[in-house]
Amino acid sequence: MKSKEIRQRFLDFYKNKSHTIVASAPIVLKDDPSLMFTNAGMNQFKEYFLGNSIPKHTRIADTQKCLRVSGKHNDLEEVGKDTYHHTMFEMLGNWSIGDYFKKEAIEWAWEFLTKELKINPNHLYVTIFEGHKEDGLEKDQEAFEIWKEIIDEKRILLGNKKDNFWEMGDQGPCGPASEIHVDIRSDEEKAKVPGKDLINQDHPQVVEIWNLVFIQFNRLASGKLQELPAKHIDTGMGFERLSMVMQGVQSNYDTDVFTPIIAEIETITGFTYGKDEATNIAIRVIADHVRAVAFAIADGQLPSNTGAGYVIRRILRRAIRYGFTFLNTNEAFIYKLVKTLVIELGEAFPEIKKQQHLCENVIQEEEISFLRTLAQGLSLLDQMIAQSKGKTLAGTKAFELYDTYGFPIDLTSLILEEKGYQLDEEEFKKALQQQKNRSKDAAASTTSDWVILREDDEEEFIGYDYLDAEVKLVKYRKITSKKEGEMYQLVFNLTPFYPEGGGQVGDKGYLKSPNGDTIYIVDTKKENNLIVHFTKQLPKQLEGVFQAFVDTKQRQRTACNHTATHLLHQALRSLLGTHVEQKGSLVRSAYLRFDFSHFSKLTDDELQQIENFVNARIQDSIPFEENRNIPYKKALEAGAIALFGEKYGDAVRTVKFGESMELCGGTHVQNTSEIWHFTITQETSVAAGIRRIEAITKDEAKNYLTQKATAFDEVKTLLNNAQDPIKALGNLQDENTLLKKEIEGLKRAQAKNLKADLKKQFQPINGVNFLAEKVDLDANGMKDLAFQLGGEVDQVFIILGAEVNGKALLTCFIDKKLAEKQGLNAGQVVRELGKFIQGGGGGQAFFATAGGKNPQGINQALQEAKSYL
Incomplete structure (x- = not known):
């Protein structure tokens, strides 16, 4: 049965059991x-299990893209x-x-596997939770009773907490599990070792x-x-x-989930899958990793040096190095x-x-x-x-290659082995663990349970229409971290504070408590459909009515910038072409x-x-139009643009400024004239085929132009208030160019005289022409002089x-033949002499440089150089 048919049969089966089939969520959260x-x-669906939202459907089925490469589930x-x-x-x-609960879940699972797919029941085993004394939990007798009506009791096995008790995290909804x-x-293998003895033993054919x-259950912080x-x-x-x-x-x-990809890898590389294990592993790594990377990019996560982007880059680099090491691929090919x-x-x-094209370009x-x-790492x-x-390379050196240059440690070990060297693995592991501990300590935090103050209120966002409101505190909790210290998260029955989302930062502001205290809101975020307000202190009085005030200046500046992104998007599509799509944004007040x-x-x-296009629409004073509850499909039919990497519900909000219309949940100005002016400050590359524009509006634009x-004006003053400052600057540049040429000529003449003088200063020592002198040149001049002398004098x-x-x-220069013959190394020489000038350096065996902060040590370093001969 083809994999496409298996997927469809599953969805159809549960659709017939009154389940609503939903689309996969993006792989990036x-x-x-x-x-x-x-x-x-x-x-x-986490928000439903947490009780933060009421689901539209109580029976749901889907196929979900998942990624397990970090945290608790790390299979990389x-x-x-x-x-x-x-x-x-x-x-x-x-x-x-x-x-429904256990009975239906178990019976339908068995029906689908054995009746719909016709898997032999004699090939199946099930596990149930054996209980856990510390949690006060008994064996899952209810699941056992249901299963024994379906399958031979000998095929029902007890599973421990690790395998048969599922938890969302350290806190939150959880419960016992039953695995199939x-x-x-083959029958011969089964006769040797019963299948029940291989359950959860990482056997590749008993899974x-x-x-x-x-x-x-709900797991509390305690x-x-x-x-x-x-x-x-x-x-x-697992599909x-x-x-x-x-x-x-x-x-x-x-x-057939993987064979088409493997066949393409074979075609591109010329290596055949199935011939030897090293090749097999490399091909499997690439076939798996390209799926993870491509789907992450398609869902809005580009490779980068931090956070989720770093994980995606790490996965891709693992695939590249397996191809490089085992399939001899020195050119990009995974993107194909x-x-x-x-x-x-x-x-x-x-x-x-x-x-598709974005994924290909970024991966390439x-x-x-x-x-x-x-290539740099190899050098x-x-x-x-x-x-x-x-013959042992220090672990700290290997860690420097790994940490600074991203050079894989297993590749370092392989190359060392080929050259007859070994790696100090313990020193490397120690350096790596120290780095992990630093990262872990920086990110460590503890979160208390929610303290519930009222159950009957459902949070509502009113911030589109109001910037202040009377609110009641519904629940709160404390978060402690090394980075932020003690923070509190507050949830209200309603809120005017916009939570971070869609690229827009969360609102700041303050609360007036019933007793008159002022509590500052330093950030607002959305977490599993809750709007969470961050404060440095907990109100002394928790009951009663609070006055909530959004920072209106920040909100207005942020709204100006958010509306400007919509006008910018329109400008780019109008001027560059409809191939332009938004690939990410950040909207701050500044x-x-x-x-x-x-x-x-x-x-x-x-x-x-582009600037002119946006500013023309600002000058046109275009009014804001919105529709807060329009069916998603109708919004698209009306011409609204859906944004990259976002997941939308059945009903959406559209934001319209003239011909610009997008799906958007952010805050905006009521009229484009409020933006005042739009100025682009920078245009750069983010990745292949992805450009970035940074810009400012309103107060920042005023300050910038001022x-x-x-x-x-200051330039004009320096130019003696010339009537044509541009022409005056051009004259200065021409004059400067002529003066530079004169200086360069003088330097060349000086260097020629200096070279002639230095050639007379060489001392023969043990068959070597030795020279150690202090000169009045910069780094480039010293390099040129050293190479010229080396080309005109032998054995230097x-x-x-x-x-x-x-x-x-x-600067140290050693004749190449001399360096090889006598085992001299310029890099080692300057590193050792560098201590006299309180610095260091390095380079190649025949040429190297060093720098330091103690010029008084130069003469001593030059004297010491003789000791090498």
């Missing part, structure tokens, strides 16, 4: 601070080495939000395919369990593993696999088809960049090996940042046209010293 990526099918280093772990995978799931495992070994979670008022079902079935079972193969990578992904998965996940650029890094590693004393798809750097003329006018060992701007410089 935006409103959940506890997770970077969607790592389970339930993530998009296993991927490729075995045949069943993945970074990105599909999870088929069905959910009950306070509707399949044994796809879990479905986890049925019975959510019935660790205690509390019964939930409503019980829920959360199931997840790739199910495909393996249904297609009668022994590996996920032998299913995106086309195959689109063919195979574009129907189920249309976002990968829509963003990342590949080219990292291949350059690998640096060669230098480290040359400078190493003995400035705006807008990322968009475009193939080339914008010219000055284009930037001026500063420019002031600077222009030259040390030059100079003082430049209060700093000391040393």
Whole structure:
């Protein structure tokens, strides 16, 4: 059975069981601070399990893109080495939000596997929760009683807390789980070792395919369990593993989920899958990782140096280095696999088809960049090996390569082994652990349980219409971290504060408590559909009515910038073409940042046209139009633009300024004239095919233009108030160019005389022409002089010293043949002599430089140089 049919059969089966089929959520999470990526099918329904929202449907099913590469669920280093772990995978799931419970979940799962898919029941085992004394939990007898009516009791096994008790995190909804495992070994293998002995033992052919979670508890910060008022079902079935079972193969990578990608890798690289294990692992790594990276990019996460972007970059670089090391790929090729992904998965996940070119461009650029890094790392590693004393490379050196240059440690070990060296692994691990501890300490935080003050109020955002309001505190909790110290999160029955979202920062402001105290709101965010207000202190009085006030100046400036992003988007599409799509934005009170798809750097003329376009609409005083509750499809039909990487509900809000119309939840001005003026401050590249514009409006634009006018006046004054300052500056530049030529001529003459003098200063020492002199030159002059002397005098060992701007410089040049013959190394020489000038340096075996802060040590360094001969 083809994988596409398996996916559709699952969705149809649960549709017939009155489940609403929903689309996969983006793989990148935006409103959940506890997770970077969607790592389970339930993530998009978390707000329902937490009780923060009332679901429109109580029975739901879908196939969800998941990514497990960080935190608790981290399978990255296993991927490729075995045949069943993945970074990105599909999870088929069905959910009950306070509707059906264990009986239906178990019976339907069994029906789907054995009746719909006709999997042999004798190949299946199930596990139930055995209980846990510390939590005061008994064996899940209810699940056991249901299962024993379906399957032989010998096939019902007890599972521990690790395997059979599912938890959302350290706190939150949780409950016992019942897993379904399949044994796809041959009859001969089954006769040797019973399948029940291999459950949860990481056997590649005895694997879990479905986890049925019975959510019935809430884990408190104290660790205690509390019964939930409503019980829920959360199931997840590994699509790739199910495909393996249904297609009668022994590996996920032998299913049609992966075989088209593997075939393309074979075609591109010339290596064949299945011949040797090193090649197999490399191909599996690349086939898996390209899916994770492409889907993350398609959902709005570009590779970067921080946060979720760093994780995506790390996954891609792991794939690149496996290709580089084991498939001899010295050129970018992984980006070519995106086309195959689109063919195979574009129907189920249309976002990968829509963003195909973006994925290809970004991946290709990342590949080219990292291949350059690998080449640089190889060169640096060669230098480290040359400078190493003995046959062991210090772990700190390897860590420097890994941490600063992104050079993989396993590749370092491999190269060292080939050259007859070894790595001090313990020292490397120590350095790595110290870095992890620093990161962990910086991010460490503790969160208390919510203190509930009232149950009957449902939070409502009123900030589109009001900037102040009377509110009541519904609940609060404390968060403690090393970075922020003690903070409190407050939730009200209603709020005028806009929570961070859609690129716009959250509102700030203050509260007036019933007793007259002032509490400052320092940030507002959305977390699992709750609007959370951050404060440095908890109100002394918790009951009663509070007066909430948004910082109106910040809100107005932010609104100006947000509206400007819409006008900018319109300008880009009108002037550059409809290929332009928004790829991200940041809207603050001081400035705006807008990322968009475009193939080339914008010219000055284009930037001026864009500025003029936006400012024309500001001058036109276009009024704000909105519709807060319009069906999503109707909004698109009306011409509204949906933004990259956002997930929309059935009803959406449209924001319109003339011909600009977008789906948007942010705050805006009532009329474009409020923006006053729009000025672009910078245009840069973010990634292949992605450009970034930064701009300012309103007060910042006024300040910027005032500063420019002031600077222009000062320039005119310096030019003696010339009537044509541009012409006066041009004359100055011409004069400056002539003077520079004269100076260069004088320097060349001086250097020629100096070279002639120095050639007379060489001292023969043990067959070597030695020169150690202090000169009046800069770093480039010293280098040129050293190379000229080296080209005109044989067997030279030259040390030059100079003082430049209060700093000391040393340059060492050694004849290449001499360096090889006598084992001399210029890099080592300047590092050792650098101590005299309180500095250091390095370079190649025949040429190196050093710098230091003690010019008085130059003479001593020059004298000491003789000791090498």
